[in-house]
Amino acid sequence: MTKVVFLGVSSDVPKIAELARTRARAIEVLLPGDSDAAQAEVAVCWSPPPGALARYPRLRLIHAIAAGVDNILCDPELPTLPLCRVVAPDLTVAMTEFITWGVLYYHRDLDRAVANQRNRIWRRTAPAAASSCRVGIMGVGRLGAHVAAELLRMGFNVRGWSRQPKTVDGMESFHGEAQFDDFLGGTDILVCLLPLTEQTRGILNRTTLSALPPGAALIHVGRGGHLVSADVQAMLDEGHLRGAILDVFEKEPLPADSPFWSSPNVIVTPHIAAAASYDSVLEQIEENIRRLQQGEPLLNLVDRGNGY
Ligand SMILES: NC(=O)c1ccc[n+]([C@@H]2O[C@H](COP(=O)([O-])OP(=O)(O)OC[C@H]3O[C@@H](n4cnc5c(N)ncnc54)[C@H](OP(=O)(O)O)[C@@H]3O)[C@@H](O)[C@H]2O)c1
Numbered sequence: 001m002t003k004v005v006f007l008g009v010s011s012d013v014p015k016i017a018e019l020a021r022t023r024a025r026a027i028e029v030l031l032p033g034d035s036d037a038a039q040a041e042v043a044v045c046w047s048p049p050p051g052a053l054a055r056y057p058r059l060r061l062i063h064a065i066a067a068g069v070d071n072i073l074c075d076p077e078l079p080t081l082p083l084c085r086v087v088a089p090d091l092t093v094a095m096t097e098f099i100t101w102g103v104l105y106y107h108r109d110l111d112r113a114v115a116n117q118r119n120r121i122w123r124r125t126a127p128a129a130a131s132s133c134r135v136g137i138m139g140v141g142r143l144g145a146h147v148a149a150e151l152l153r154m155g156f157n158v159r160g161w162s163r164q165p166k167t168v169d170g171m172e173s174f175h176g177e178a179q180f181d182d183f184l185g186g187t188d189i190l191v192c193l194l195p196l197t198e199q200t201r202g203i204l205n206r207t208t209l210s211a212l213p214p215g216a217a218l219i220h221v222g223r224g225g226h227l228v229s230a231d232v233q234a235m236l237d238e239g240h241l242r243g244a245i246l247d248v249f250e251k252e253p254l255p256a257d258s259p260f261w262s263s264p265n266v267i268v269t270p271h272i273a274a275a276a277s278y279d280s281v282l283e284q285i286e287e288n289i290r291r292l293q294q295g296e297p298l299l300n301l302v303d304r305g306n307g308y
Pocket of ligand 1: 067068069095138139140141142143144161162163164165176193194195196197199200221222223247248271272273274275308
């Protein structure tokens with residue numbers, strides 16, 4: 001049995017620990033207060049308190065319970081150990097559904113229909129062809145590439161921006177800072193699916209948003225740290241942005257005094273775009289523990305240098 005300590009602030013961590021206790025025969029579940037927690041070889045976590053992981057001298061693997069690992073990499077005392085994240089089909093499907101909904105919301109003018117309903121206005125709009133709508137996806141990784149393929153299948157004009165060029169059949173690929181403005185300039189609906197790193201923090205700012213054509217919409221499902229909230233609100237107030245669907249925020253829960261709550265062109269969702277089921281998270285942890293013990297390559301290893 002591998003001793004695994006579960007730690008972090010999310011309520012999901014104890015739920016996965018409970019599932020592991022009942023189902024995972026090769027895992028001995030430990031919590032930070034347990035007498036033999038210091039013997040743990042593996043830590044499963046979300047937002048562990050800074051310095052917490054350094055207190056486990058026998059650790060060989062740190063496993064996230066989610067796709068993003070910014071909440072772990074920000075620990076200044078993080079031990080130099082393999083760090084794995086979650087890549088799961090149910091997570092990918094959920095993200096694809098959420099973004100498809102957001103794209104259709106703007107493409108089919110539902111934001112305008114909702115606004116008109118508030119004022120009892122009956123105004124019909126003709127549906128435009130999906131091919132006339134340019135969706136720009138920032139981050140063409142495990143999630144972004146799947147979203148792109150699905151939107152292409154529906155006929156949307158899809159462009160992707162990443163660090164390295166990408167090949168997704170039918171998608172126009174842009175990469176690096178040099179091509180960022182070209183990417184933005186031809187984007188009607190901007191989707192942010194980036195990981196939060198030193199390079200991407202604050203990337204949804206006035207300069208970026210100004211490079212979009214007037215009337216563009218934003219769907220933000222990356223991380224709150226990407227968002228310069230005051231800039232997004234200003235671009236909405238100025239009418240440069242048509243609307244924004246915001247799922248993630250610097251501070252979560254979103255504080256009650258945030259202007260986003262009452263901004264007429266904003267949809268606030270409480271970080272619900274996508275999550276892997278506890279079953280699939282645990283399956284992946286079990287598989288990586290098996291691989292660790294057999295000396296096999298780990299799945300979904302994070303590149304610590306890149307930060308994702
Ligand atoms: N809201 C939610 O519920 C929710 C749920 C799950 C995930 N997420 C967010 O989604 C993010 C993406 O997940 P994923 O699994 O698709 O990650 P991933 O597979 O690691 O893909 C990340 C993509 O971002 C690109 N990228 C990274 N830094 C960049 C930079 N400086 N400039 C341009 N492109 C850059 C990468 O480019 P290269 O491929 O060229 O390296 C890659 O295409 C997560 O990190 C998390 O923040 C949110």
